[in-house]
Amino acid sequence: MLFRDDxxxxxxxxxxxxxxxxxxxxxxxxxxxxxxxxxxxxxxAMARSLGFSTRFVRANSHERSAPGTVTRRLWDGPDTATNPxxxxxxNSASGPPRTGWDPSTPRGGxxxxxxxxxxxxxxxxxxxxxxxxxxxxxxxxxxxFSYRLHRHPxxxxxxxxxxxxxxxxxxxxxxxxxxxxxxxxxxxxTVGVVGEMLRTRLGAPDAPFVSxxxxxxxxxxxxxxxxVRAAETLRWRPTAEFVDEVGRFGSLSIAxxxxxxxxxxxxxxxxxxxxxxxxxxxxxxxxxxxxxxxHNAASDALRSLQxxxxxxxxPCVAFAHQVVATSIYQGLSAHQRQDLHTRAAASxxxxxxxxxxxxxxxxxxxxxxxxxxxxxLREAAHHARGDGDLTGAxxxxxxxxxxxxxxxxxxxxxxxxxxTLLLADPWAALSRLREAxxxxxxxxxxxxxxxxxxxxxxxxxxxxAALRALSEVDEPHGPSVTGPHxxxxxxRIALHALGTADPVDIDAxxxxxxxxxxxxxxxETPHALVVLSxxxxxxxxxxxxxxxxxxxxxxAPGSVADPSPHVxxxxxxxxxxxxxxxxxxxxxxxxxxxxxxxxxGAEVTIRELxxxxxxRRGDIAEAVSSSERAxxxxxxxxxxxxxxxxxxxxxxxxxxxxxxxxxxxVLADHSAVAxxxxxxxxxxxHLRRGHLRxxxxxxxSALTDLHRCGxxxxxxxxxxxxxxxxxxxxxxEAHALHGHHxxxxxxxxxxxxxxxxxxxxxTLGTALRALGIARLLMxxxxxxxxxxxxxxxxxxxxxxxxxxxxxxxxTLGWARxxxxxxxxxxxxxxxxxxIARACGARRIAVEAASELSASGARRNQSGLSGDLLxxxxxxxxxxxxxxxxxxxxxxxxxxxQRTVELHLTSIYRKLGISGRSQIPTHEWE
Numbered sequence: 001m002l003f004r005d006d007x008x009x010x011x012x013x014x015x016x017x018x019x020x021x022x023x024x025x026x027x028x029x030x031x032x033x034x035x036x037x038x039x040x041x042x043x044x045a046m047a048r049s050l051g052f053s054t055r056f057v058r059a060n061s062h063e064r065s066a067p068g069t070v071t072r073r074l075w076d077g078p079d080t081a082t083n084p085x086x087x088x089x090x091n092s093a094s095g096p097p098r099t100g101w102d103p104s105t106p107r108g109g110x111x112x113x114x115x116x117x118x119x120x121x122x123x124x125x126x127x128x129x130x131x132x133x134x135x136x137x138x139x140x141x142x143x144x145f146s147y148r149l150h151r152h153p154x155x156x157x158x159x160x161x162x163x164x165x166x167x168x169x170x171x172x173x174x175x176x177x178x179x180x181x182x183x184x185x186x187x188x189x190t191v192g193v194v195g196e197m198l199r200t201r202l203g204a205p206d207a208p209f210v211s212x213x214x215x216x217x218x219x220x221x222x223x224x225x226x227x228v229r230a231a232e233t234l235r236w237r238p239t240a241e242f243v244d245e246v247g248r249f250g251s252l253s254i255a256x257x258x259x260x261x262x263x264x265x266x267x268x269x270x271x272x273x274x275x276x277x278x279x280x281x282x283x284x285x286x287x288x289x290x291x292x293x294x295h296n297a298a299s300d301a302l303r304s305l306q307x308x309x310x311x312x313x314x315p316c317v318a319f320a321h322q323v324v325a326t327s328i329y330q331g332l333s334a335h336q337r338q339d340l341h342t343r344a345a346a347s348x349x350x351x352x353x354x355x356x357x358x359x360x361x362x363x364x365x366x367x368x369x370x371x372x373x374x375x376x377l378r379e380a381a382h383h384a385r386g387d388g389d390l391t392g393a394x395x396x397x398x399x400x401x402x403x404x405x406x407x408x409x410x411x412x413x414x415x416x417x418x419x420t421l422l423l424a425d426p427w428a429a430l431s432r433l434r435e436a437x438x439x440x441x442x443x444x445x446x447x448x449x450x451x452x453x454x455x456x457x458x459x460x461x462x463x464x465a466a467l468r469a470l471s472e473v474d475e476p477h478g479p480s481v482t483g484p485h486x487x488x489x490x491x492r493i494a495l496h497a498l499g500t501a502d503p504v505d506i507d508a509x510x511x512x513x514x515x516x517x518x519x520x521x522x523x524e525t526p527h528a529l530v531v532l533s534x535x536x537x538x539x540x541x542x543x544x545x546x547x548x549x550x551x552x553x554x555x556a557p558g559s560v561a562d563p564s565p566h567v568x569x570x571x572x573x574x575x576x577x578x579x580x581x582x583x584x585x586x587x588x589x590x591x592x593x594x595x596x597x598x599x600x601g602a603e604v605t606i607r608e609l610x611x612x613x614x615x616r617r618g619d620i621a622e623a624v625s626s627s628e629r630a631x632x633x634x635x636x637x638x639x640x641x642x643x644x645x646x647x648x649x650x651x652x653x654x655x656x657x658x659x660x661x662x663x664x665x666v667l668a669d670h671s672a673v674a675x676x677x678x679x680x681x682x683x684x685x686h687l688r689r690g691h692l693r694x695x696x697x698x699x700x701s702a703l704t705d706l707h708r709c710g711x712x713x714x715x716x717x718x719x720x721x722x723x724x725x726x727x728x729x730x731x732x733e734a735h736a737l738h739g740h741h742x743x744x745x746x747x748x749x750x751x752x753x754x755x756x757x758x759x760x761x762x763t764l765g766t767a768l769r770a771l772g773i774a775r776l777l778m779x780x781x782x783x784x785x786x787x788x789x790x791x792x793x794x795x796x797x798x799x800x801x802x803x804x805x806x807x808x809x810x811t812l813g814w815a816r817x818x819x820x821x822x823x824x825x826x827x828x829x830x831x832x833x834x835i836a837r838a839c840g841a842r843r844i845a846v847e848a849a850s851e852l853s854a855s856g857a858r859r860n861q862s863g864l865s866g867d868l869l870x871x872x873x874x875x876x877x878x879x880x881x882x883x884x885x886x887x888x889x890x891x892x893x894x895x896x897q898r899t900v901e902l903h904l905t906s907i908y909r910k911l912g913i914s915g916r917s918q919i920p921t922h923e924w925e
Contacts, residue, residue: 007184008046010184011026011043011182011184013182014043015043015047018052018125018155019052019123019153022151023148023149023150023153023180024155024156024181024182025146025149025155025156025181026043026155026158026181027159027160027175027182028158029159029161029176029186030161030186031161031162031186031320031321034221034222035186035221035222036129036159036161037058037129037159038221040127040129040157040159043125043157044056044127050123051122052124052125052155053124053125054124054125054126055127057070057074057126057127057128057129058128058130059131059132059133059138060130060307061133061306061307064167066135067136067137068135068137069135070128070135071142072138074128122153123154124153124154124155125154125155125156126155126157127158128142128156128157128158128159129159130160131158131160131172132161132172133307136168139167140168143174143175146175146178150180160172160176161312161320189219190219191210191211193219194210194214195207195210197228198210198213201228202232202236202238203237205238205239206239206240208240208243209238209239209240209243209246210238212247212250213227213228213250216251216323217250217254217323218321218323220321220323223323223324226253226254227246227250227253250327251326251327252330252331254323254327255327255328256331258273258310259328259331262308262310265300265301265304265305265308266297266301266304267297268300269304271291271292272287272291272293272301273301273310273328274291274328274332274336274340275287275290275291275343276305276311276317276325277319277325277326277328277329278337278341279317280318280319280322281316282316282317283316283317284298284302284317286344286347287302287317290340290344290347310324338365338366338367341361342361342362342365342373344358344361345359345362345373346358346372348361348376349375349376355380356383356387356392358379358380359376359377359380359381359384359396359399362380363395369400373400374403374404377396378397378400378416380393381393381394381396381416384396390420394417394420394421397416398417401413407439408439408442408445410439411436411439411449412445414433414435414436415433415448415449415452418433418452422456429456430457433449433453433456436452436453526552526555526556526570527552529548529552530548530549530567530570532544533545533547533548533552533570533573534569534570534572534643537572537573537721537724538720538721539720540754540757542723545573545576546573546579548570549570549571549572568587568605568606568609569643570586571586571609572609574586575609575616576721576724577760578616578723578762580613580616583609587610587613604646605644607626607630607646608626608630608645608646608649610626611623611646611649611653612644612649614626614653615649615656616762618802619839619840620653620657620841623649623652624650624653626649627646627647630646643680647666647667647669647673648688650666651688651692652691655691656839656840656841656842656843657840657841657843658842658846658870660692663692667685667688667689667692673685674689679715679716680716682712683708683713683725684709686706686709686712687725687727689705690703690706690730690734694706694730694733699734706731707731709725710727720757721758722751722754722755722763722767723758723760723762723763726763726766728754728767728770729748729766729770732744732745732748732770732774733769733773736770736773736774736777736778737773737777741774741777744770744773745771745778747770748773748774751767751770751771752764752767752771755767755768761796761798761801762799764792764795765799765804765808768789768795769792769808769811772791772792790812792808792811793805793809802838802839803839803841803844806831806835807832807841809828809831809832809848810829810844810847810848812828813827813829813832813851813852813855826852826857829851829852830848832844833845833849869906872903873903873906873907875893876900876903877907879893880919881916886900904916907919
């Protein structure tokens with residue numbers, strides 16, 4: 001055994017202190033097999049060489065229930081015991097008698113009395129190996145004994161396995177943390193120590209050979225020793241050419257040694273060891289069930305493995321070293337692995353919350369699986385999806401698939417597999433969903449598979465193919481598809497038709513059977529009502545849209561089982577009509593009551609709707625966060641749609657937070673959407689890009705995008721729904737600022753008419769603001785009523801639309817400054833600044849602060865500060881304030897000089913200054 005020089009130095013220091021009359025504790029801690037016992041023996045040998053009287057006792061679990069056993073053996077040497085225990089005999093036979101101990105020392109009394117009788121000219125060292133195995137009575141006596149060691153030439157050396165609590169964890173913790181305690185923590189041997197050991201036994205080793213031995217054994221001294229013995233027996237040379245041999249036979253050698261060691265244990269110990277190599281971590285009941293042992297035999301086997309240092313039982317059954325588990329597992333035959341994994345899975349199936357663990361064991365098996373295993377795999381997939389592990393869920397379902405032969409049952413598994421893959425690999429999902437549709441036999445299952453397949457096709461922008469998939473079920477079966485299933489199918493056809501460039505007749509599609517006359521009562525289902533509410537909203541009938549939407553929400557709990565997230569789209573009319581609190585409540589409850597699964601498109605749509613609500617409520621930071629999460633979940637697919645898109649929400653939120661680079665980057669990544677066959681998606685893209693270009697001062701290109709959005713909406717449903725894409729107020733402002741006063745006024749008045757027809761505060765406020773800007777820049781005053789800008793601010797304040805209110809107050813302050821009413825302007829601008837900062841609308845805050853400065857407010861009252869800068873701008877400002885040149889800043893921050901110049905321009909604008917010499921240094925301290 002090789003000992004570390006630092007360990008031996010600390011042991012010598014410990015013994016020197018004891019010899020000087022400074023009683024101390026040596027606490028050796030480490031995992032089983034790390035050399036704790038060897039260190040105690042080395043400590044005893046060193047103590048004896050220094051003239052100490054020593055006494056060594058090893059505790060074991062057999063005597064743990066007998067009070068005072070360990071201390072009795074510690075105080076009474078085996079030569080004086082009338083009936084020595086097996087451990088005493090083992091201690092006596094393990095070597096020559098301990099020297100320096102006077103067996104005539106009187107026995108009895110407390111700890112102080114014992115120390116007094118030990119306190120002679122000869123220093124004394126007591127050693128207890130495996131302290132957690134000491135009985136509670138002896139443990140308390142040792143603790144009381146240790147408190148009185150100071151000022152006496154008596155030392156106590158103990159060892160303990162890491163993670164073992166013992167009879168009283170508090171006492172163990174007290175001993176190990178005592179101020180007089182010298183604590184040695186035994187780790188695995190380093191590569192250097194392993195190399196030195198190989199050098200002394202096998203000759204000078206090559207570095208790859210040393211690394212291989214260290215990797216296989218984990219540096220555990222017991223395993224290194226075993227592998228070295230195997231190398232000596234097999235006559236390996238410690239060179240690179242034998243590295244493969246170490247990898248091939250090292251684990252088997254360790255496993256063989258351990259199995260040989262446990263052969264002397266109780267019956268079934270080998271079976272338990274093999275079962276634990278499969279389970280790795282478990283409780284005793286699962287270990288017993290997997291090993292096939294009864295309760296008593298399993299308890300005996302576990303206790304035996306614990307005593308040999310192979311496992312620990314608290315807080316759960318686990319290997320002391322994972323290298324042991326790996327070695328034993330690699331030594332199992334294919335038949336043994338199959339049998340043990342199957343047993344483990346069967347045992348876990350009966351436990352609540354263990355379905356995923358059971359599925360993981362079944363993945364390690366091969367060949368056909370039974371009906372209970374098929375159920376377990378599907379349950380495991382369900383839990384994996386809930387945890388967001390789509391890859392794991394797919395693996396469970398693929399394992400079950402080859403052995404599911406019944407038509408509808410196979411279609412169900414394929415359907416689950418396809419919906420699971422939708423987020424990770426849409427094209428692979430399409431393959432599985434087509435196979436599911438082909439396998440389905442009953443009308444109900446065919447409707448469900450066709451609906452899901454259509455969703456996937458629409459996800460990949462194949463809207464025409466989505467309609468064909470739905471129509472293939474509708475047309476050949478005709479009257480066979482009846483009742484709720486027929487209504488569901490027709491609603492889905494209509495919903496997908498809304499996203500095509502050539503939509504079908506929605507009214508005719510929604511009637512079933514086809515000969516139903518217009519106005520007759522149709523079958524009422526949530527999906528049909530969602531479609532009708534969206535159609536009503538697109539046509540500008542807000543009251544009808546809200547009525548249909550609320551009715552759909554009421555019926556959702558009793559709807560036909562369908563994994564589609566489209567029932568969630570019924571929340572959109574609530575959002576567009578400014579019923580934000582009601583929409584938020586439905587978003588919390590609807591996924592649960594409608595039984596929507598948290599995978600495929602449902603979770604993405606939930607996050608997208610949540611992001612949209614945050615944006616409308618003026619919580620910009622949360623809008624960014626939610627839209628980012630939705631985009632991350634839908635990686636690899638261009639859109640979820642229809643009507644709500646995470647990339648569009650993120651770009652708008654980034655623009656509001658004054659991160660134009662981020663907004664532009666998001667739109668650039670989705671530039672292909674500009675020509676999307678989904679008119680709503682294309683219109684959304686042009687609106688968002690037009691707004692961004694308008695804010696960046698690119699008026700001509702902004703107007704091109706905004707009018708393209710308007711044409712798309714006019715040629716499809718949506719032109720009469722300003723709550724969805726309200727492009728006219730933005731276009732009116734752009735025209736007005738560009739000097740197109742006639743066009744600006746016409747668009748603003750059209751927007752106001754649309755807003756009055758729609759009847760919600762948000763659309764009315766934005767339209768009034770656009771009208772006020774157009775009239776102000778045109779130099780025209782109505783003179784017949786309230787100023788449109790004042791009216792806009794009042795309407796938005798009453799409705800508590802924070803971001804739009806801040807924008808309207810900013811516009812109002814800007815207008816009053818132009819009219820030379822600076823005091824009134826500052827009042828509006830300060831309110832705009834405060835509201836914008838509270839919302840996280842940094843762009844409005846920057847403009848409000850700049851306007852305040854221009855209106856004559858002192859800098860400390862204008863709100864201009866470093867808080868308005870982005871993190872990149874703050875770094876540049878800090879460097880510039882320190883006197884660094886642009887070139888030096890670019891080199892320090894690893895950016896181009898052009899980027900530094902752009903950041904400085906933005907900094908000057910936001911801080912209301914004209915040069916770098918005016919950048920305040922105190923902002924960055």
